[in-house]
Amino acid sequence: MHFATLECFAEWFLQQRFVAMTPVAIYDYGGIRSLVLYRDTIFQAELFVIAPGAGFPEEHRHPHVDAFEVDIFGDIRLTINGKRRRPTAIVRQGHERPFCMNRVRETDWHGASIMSKGGAFLSLQHWLNGIHPSSVGLDWEGTFVSKEHAMLHGRDGCAAK
Numbered sequence: 001m002h003f004a005t006l007e008c009f010a011e012w013f014l015q016q017r018f019v020a021m022t023p024v025a026i027y028d029y030g031g032i033r034s035l036v037l038y039r040d041t042i043f044q045a046e047l048f049v050i051a052p053g054a055g056f057p058e059e060h061r062h063p064h065v066d067a068f069e070v071d072i073f074g075d076i077r078l079t080i081n082g083k084r085r086r087p088t089a090i091v092r093q094g095h096e097r098p099f100c101m102n103r104v105r106e107t108d109w110h111g112a113s114i115m116s117k118g119g120a121f122l123s124l125q126h127w128l129n130g131i132h133p134s135s136v137g138l139d140w141e142g143t144f145v146s147k148e149h150a151m152l153h154g155r156d157g158c159a160a161k
Contacts, residue, residue: 001040006126009043010068013124014099027135030054030146034135037122044133046123050074055114060142063106064131067123071100074119078102080110109142 003009016038024036024044031054038045059079069078078085085102104110106128127133137149144150 010124030148052118056111058143059109059111062139067125070122072120077113
């Protein structure tokens with residue numbers, strides 16, 4: 001498939017059945033795991049599962065990714081540029097439950113507080129500036145979320161440089 005915009009990709013992807021997908025990649029960020037569910041040139045869908053007691057306590061950004069973050073479950077308290085954001089509810093025809101999502105642009109610093117019960121969200125991404133999609137956890141500016149995350153960046157500490 002070819003998509004003209006992130007909006008077109010998100011609209012198409014949110015109509016698909018997850019059970020029909022073959023995972024592209026899996027990443028281990030310590031208390032956070034991601035599963036790349038779909039990739040098409042510069043567009044990708046990545047599912048994040050957050051373990052109880054994990055989260056994104058420090059704001060960070062992905063300088064080459066424009067994304068919609070879609071809540072799946074858990075109380076995800078998202079901040080964007082230092083302000084708490086509530087997701088926009090997108091009503092779907094024929095479905096009882098709307099999609100709840102936020103737009104996070106490549107310039108936005110964002111984070112989510114530690115989640116005592118864990119949670120999950122879907123990141124629908126448009127990769128920019130000629131960068132080939134991998135994982136937003138690898139396109140990262142800010143403090144790493146764990147030692148495992150820092151190691152994926154070739155560092156042994158938790159501060160990104």
